[in-house]
Amino acid sequence: MEDYYDIDAILAEDQNVKCAFQSNIPGLAWLEGGHDDALKAGSRFDIPFWLARELVEHDEETVGMDIETPEFFGPKVRNALRADANTVDLTKQCPNFFRFGTVYLQLVDDMALSGVMEEAFKARLQMTMDHTQSGGNSNTTDYLNRLDETERALYKAGMESSASIHQWNQHSFGRIRSASEMLLKRKAT
């Protein structure tokens, strides 16, 4: 379950997925941009993922429809991730690849995909870690462009902590002191 107010989660769920509707649905034609009342069976178009989930999991009446596997979860990308996860450009595929993957897998049952994603994430983690420790002096832009948002946040966190240790080593922090108010108080008493 994602945090309701998490803006990244909201953005991740905004990813479009292709849906095919199996039956006529009255009152939903506006989804496609049409002016008729009923959505015709067999229509197939992109809707945001959060909307698709609401339609499928609707409490009162479930809408009969298929969510097609998005292209970036397709066999081509899967095979590329299996072969060498480090070289795949995830931003190009889907900027929120892993985050969207988790919400997608909560709705759609795809054991193979979850395995592929976990393995890929772990493999890429190693590379991200190495880059955070190298202090940003190696050529990282190429590599950074290939990361998805989750990994980028990780990279940033790692960079910050190793930078602060580095600064501490260089004595550029100064030292912890009492607050000036405390010193004044001490003098007064």
Add this chain to the structure above:
Amino acid sequence: MALPRHLKNGLTPLEIEFLAENELIEIEAAIDTRTDLELLSGTLPALKPLRTNTVPLWMAISLKKKHKCNIRVPAWMTVEALTKTLKEEETNDVRFSYMPYHYMEIAQLLLENAMDDIPSAEATRTLLKDLREARQSKARQGVHALGESYLQMDNIGLMEINEIRPFFTKAFFEIQKLRPAAAGNNSNNNNAYDYDQYGNSGLSMDGRYGGGSMADFDGKASYSSSTVPESSRRFQSTQGSRMN
């Protein structure tokens, strides 16, 4: 919490340094305090010249700055000990060799404030640097092991933990999120049940809320009730720590 982001990740190096100053260290005082020293942390026996006194590091440094003591280099910080540790560190690929919990901070403070008390300070500094690099690359290897239920790193120092903490904790949560199947596998139910649960996640949510309260009164339902709250608690705990 309304903390700046760099403070949310844990302790800052300066705070860790502050903690390390409470470690005890041996000094040879040049003054005689005559009375015992009453400190917040307890009473220290009076300092006597020409004798080894054990005091907190902060006091040692403060006295050193006033030229009122000589600091004894800790046994692990001598050139011989460090050379030995470094060799051990390089021969063993997996385990960290033993170092004090606050070794980086203590070493840095001593090198900074008590250079003249350390025989061959430059060699010590180089050795410490080599040691740190060897250990750092080992910590990096920890990424491989990540993704199990826990990660074991014996003998790692506080400063070293703190360096990898933000990265590892975040990565750990992400991996947990990526394997939803792990949430149901704790209690020994078969795979078919798992598939069913994730196939119709909407349905199982309904069942969870409806069945949870009934199971409290019904002894027969205890099997399902023991599996369900566990997974929901797991979600809560991940969320809670993400909010921190």
